[in-house]
Amino acid sequence: MRPDDLNGGLVAAEAFSDDERAAVYRAIETRRDVRDQFLPDPIPDNVLRRLLDAAHAAPSVGFMQPWNFILIRDVAVRQSAWDAFSRANIEAEAMFPEEKRSTYKTLKLEGIRKAPLSICVTSDPDRAGPVVLGRTHNSRMDSYSTVCAIQNLWLAARAEGIGVGWVSIFHDADIRALLGIPERVEIVAWLCLGYVDALYGEPELAIKGWRQRLALEDLVFQDGWGRK
Known part of the structure; x- marks a missing residue:
């Protein structure tokens, strides 16, 4: 298609080159949830801006763009977050069967204190008003x-040699109080970010025997649930 054939803001949608396509798939396939391998080196502002730009380029239903990104570098704030995580982690360990608890303890979850940057990612349900195109019948959109914004950031970070860890073990109220987040705003993720010089070749939970990757063939159905 020639550029002069396009109108209404459309641009040509050619496929990527072989090298470009390979780079995208490499980022996807080698992305890991980093828990303990962070280096102390700070992330330069221009690199961080690229990551945030990537996140902000994510698709959003009704183009609502509901996200906010709270950048946390202060050591005292991160320590308070780690304290909240640590309390919740003790509770979490007790929820698993006895035979799983020893494995659980081997999963080092030190990202909040080791990574030089944390980002609390939130979702504002009021960003686009009470009625949002595409959210009319599913309030979770x-x-x-x-x-989607988090995944964009994660893949961009992988391309930059930056590790990301998603912390989800905490009581919502603890983080909300720590960061002054309004009640109407949802806390979606606490992310730990920092440079890494090594990543697991496979997901850490698979390597340590917690859970293995499921076979894709068992997850794909045709024209209805359970139809392979």
Whole structure:
């Protein structure tokens, strides 16, 4: 298609080159949830801006763009977050069967204190008003859109040699109080970011025997649930 054939803001949608396509798939396939391998080196402002730009370029239902990104570098704030996580982690360990608890303890979850930057990603359900195109019949679409922004950031970070860890073990009220987040705003993720010089070749939970990757063939159905 020639540029002069396009109108209404459309641009040509050619496929990527082989090298470009390979780079995208490499980022996807080698992305890891980093828990303990962070280096102390700070992330330069221009690199951080690229990551945030990537997140902000995510798709969002009704173009609501419900996300906010709270950048946390202060050591005292991160320590308070780690304290909240630590309390919740003790509770979490007790929820698993006895035979799983020893494995659980081997999963080092030190990202909040070791990574030089944390980002609390939130979702504002009121960003686009009370009635949002595409959210009329599924009230969770703002949250799902925010998760798309997180994945964009994660893949961009992988391309930059930056590790990301998603912390989800905490009581919502503790983080809300720590960061002054309004009640109407949803906390979607606490992310730990920092440079890494090594990543697991496979997901850490698989390597340590917690859970293995499911076979894709068992997850794909045709024209209805359970139809393979």
